[in-house]
Amino acid sequence: MYQDVILDHYKHPHGRGLRDGDAEVHHVNPTCGDEITLRVKYDGTRIADVSYEGQGCSISQASASVLNDLLVGKDLDEARKIQGTFLELMQSKGRIEPDDAMEDLLEDAVAFAGVSKYPARVKCALLSWMAWKDATAQALGEEKTA
């Protein structure tokens, strides 16, 4: 499960640190103590920034870094599509073999496909993504959907 891409993001996280945002959430994975504080900044429906601080395992930390890479600069619709696809991949229990279209959409995030075989770690990979979803709902004043 520890693809080089994942280890790279873990050792050299992208966009880490808390910056100005429209909403902030704090998510915890109670089973392992992984934590993330995440802020989103919107420019209309464009994601201007996703900033974060956290502690946790390589999977949760690398996943936040990949999220920052993938979502910043995207429009909300596109971001939701990415998030949905990533969620689907992670819940596949190793059954989805990412195809070209998925690789184009998820870029580095396809490296997490192997993690989906480890139920205990799926939550780690999803931690930042769930936090982003929550923060977005908050920032845009929508009802909480988590």
Add this chain to the structure above:
Amino acid sequence: MYQDVILDHYKHPHGRGLRDGDAEVHHVNPTCGDEITLRVKYDGTRIADVSYEGQGCSISQASASVLNDLLVGKDLDEARKIQGTFLELMQSKGRIEPDDAMEDLLEDAVAFAGVSKYPARVKCALLSWMAWKDATAQALGEEKTA
């Protein structure tokens, strides 16, 4: 376990019915609903009468009849010895083979030796004896020992 002696006592109980007494107790075996109401009448330390009403299985009914046979007319010390020996026999899990001395003391009650192999039925056989013990303590103003 159903010795003829037991069946005889069951079908033709001795001393059944409630008569005048110094104390009355009501005992129940909650697992099977066996019930007995028992009165003792003392003449000093001599047992003048043990009268009873009850409903229940052949073992509990026959045992009360045997008790009446054995204890009425006896002095308290002797009665206690009989009660203690019967208790011992019933708790023996079939391991005591009554000898002559025991047969002399317990008379018809030795027929219950086989019952001691059936844990669920031991309580039935002891119901009236425990009631007698209680009623005696009450009649003689002793502390309850059950």
Add this chain to the structure above:
Amino acid sequence: MTQLPGLLDTEAIRKDFPILDRVLHDGKKLVYLDNAATSQTPRQVLDVLSEYYEQHNANVHRGVHVLAEEATELYEGARDKVAAFINAPSRDEVIFTKNASESLNLVANMLGWADEPYRVDSDTEIVITEMEHHSNIVPWQLLAQRTGAKLKWFGLTDDGRLDLSRIDEIITPKTKIVSFVLVSNILGTLNPVEEIVRRAQEVGALVLIDASQAAPHMALDVQALQADFVAFTGHKMCGPTGIGVLWGRAGLLEDLPPFLGGGEMIETVSMHSSTYAPAPHKFEAGTPPIAQAVGLGAAVDYLNSIGMDKIAAHEHALTEYAIQRLQKVPDLRIIGPATAEDRGAAISFTLGDIHPHDVGQVLDEQGIAVRVGHHCARPVCLRYGIPATTRASFYLYSTPAEVDALVDGLEHVRNFFG
């Protein structure tokens, strides 16, 4: 051999149950008619239990190692199986307990500690019935004592049915919870769910159904029942001892407070306060009965492989036959419905003046296992003015020949004490 329409191939089925080969008292074959107390366990379940301990045993949920992942998957897989078995809208509505009694107590305690609108307190009423198992009486007596709520109940008709004639006086706007048995373990009665649920819904009361004697014997659909909670127990449905189930509506499980506190049921703990995991884990404190849940899952697979409707048909045919034969035994009085309609496969009876203990003992000497006593439903005995009953109860492996053995055995009992 007696042939009845609708019977299962018991010859094949009995091969799955090692204990049915047991020989008692110098050569008497076991005739096991105590299925309402507990059912026997098929090889298929025993194999799964052994395999669990020999291959996968680990504590669940908290581990990243292979065994922990396997154990978790097996345990949660069992939840999926049980959820499907009762047609639960969501697997998260299935809570594993240690037995039906814990399931029932769990609801009683949740309601005692709940906030409005669920809270049971001194202004409110609890409704049960006179035919409940002690496990669906005592928790409510305790709750009533502890909260000051009033405990009310439906009485019984002479033929062993619920007397619903005063339903509107018994279930009132003060009623917070109506808890009743789907199939009585002593009378065999199958109760009319719809009428009770309709009235409960009218006044906004919750409904808890004790399906301990139903889940093993008929297809159970919690959505069709329209109850809020359904409780049952593993050891009566080919599963191991030590496992029970409480199904509850998702929204309720979210709103209601936890019962036991501890590992597994928390989200985050500090010395000052804790938050709780979502259901079902909120209600599963500590290491759960892992192997037993897995075993129950295997039992569900086993029952499905036979088919619940076929099991129900088998038992119906057998019960009809048994009632018919028992009614011809002199002095035998059936306590409960005297027909096979709307009833389960437990038949209670008295035999003249012969005490059930004696009936049971003499049957046992012939290898026939029945239950005697008040069957944890003493109010029913009080209601019918009897100290106890003898109860024969059937399951998927029971045969007409066993009914015949029972009837012959009772003949012998009558001669013995006659």
Add this chain to the structure above:
Amino acid sequence: MTQLPGLLDTEAIRKDFPILDRVLHDGKKLVYLDNAATSQTPRQVLDVLSEYYEQHNANVHRGVHVLAEEATELYEGARDKVAAFINAPSRDEVIFTKNASESLNLVANMLGWADEPYRVDSDTEIVITEMEHHSNIVPWQLLAQRTGAKLKWFGLTDDGRLDLSRIDEIITPKTKIVSFVLVSNILGTLNPVEEIVRRAQEVGALVLIDASQAAPHMALDVQALQADFVAFTGHKMCGPTGIGVLWGRAGLLEDLPPFLGGGEMIETVSMHSSTYAPAPHKFEAGTPPIAQAVGLGAAVDYLNSIGMDKIAAHEHALTEYAIQRLQKVPDLRIIGPATAEDRGAAISFTLGDIHPHDVGQVLDEQGIAVRVGHHCARPVCLRYGIPATTRASFYLYSTPAEVDALVDGLEHVRNFFG
């Protein structure tokens, strides 16, 4: 192979545990170091379980037939075995629960509903420690919330011991109950019972000892402990899942109110009121975990056949060796006592900045099963400012070679994330 004085003949012992032969991930032999989470189950216990279901399965206590008598004798026989195992003055003081968590909740609930002098209410205080398992924290938080009692606790020293310096301020005449762990599942610390019990007795508080991590590993003598209640769990001591124990003093069990209501725990029931059976049955509502209790009895036999003192000596030698080897791993920090004195066989540690999840996962890839996380003792992690630990824990079948495998594995982890 490393030879240490006091080791058991693990080669022979390991043959009793089928799961230890398991091979993972294409050829890696299982190195099971997660014994504090759950222990593995020997053949001797599995055989007893199978025999129970294949020969004797019946519901207990209420039957007059052979199977019911056999099942009752086996179940009550298990109680005798457990009573002897912990040197209980009376077998009636041994209550079977589903796990240690239920045992602990049982005490908390009894005290909440008790009359004076036991009653916990808003004028009283509850004392626990900062190193408790969540199962000995959350029940008391719930009780405190529900009664208004104040929850207090002993903090920890930097080296993982209880800080008893303010014992007289923490345990006061207002204290009704002091509940603490004998051996911590996360730190490994063995706590000083005598000092705490002495102070509790001085102020008339009850003492509950959570022996979940002690009962499996050392001779336990409830009379020597002088506590009022002792709780432990079957699945950590070679027994099945689904079974726990609460030992309590006879007089207390007589005085205290029941917890769960239902079948088995009653003396007589009417619709209006019920009376309760004497202990232990008063606290065992419903069909108990029969097979699991019988299995626990077999586990106790098994442990006795090896000898608890020998098991303790084995684990002590192994723990000493492990601490010594682990301390040489760069960046490894032991959380808890750094010597083998007054400690159990669970060793928690952190490894530089590498998250325990990653440590555990990479060890798992080598077949080494350890637990990672907060081990249901999150306040300990908060206390030491760490998110989680990696924990290796040993049992009677653990070997020095497994310690070596762990140390090699950690080397690999460091290289991997280095």
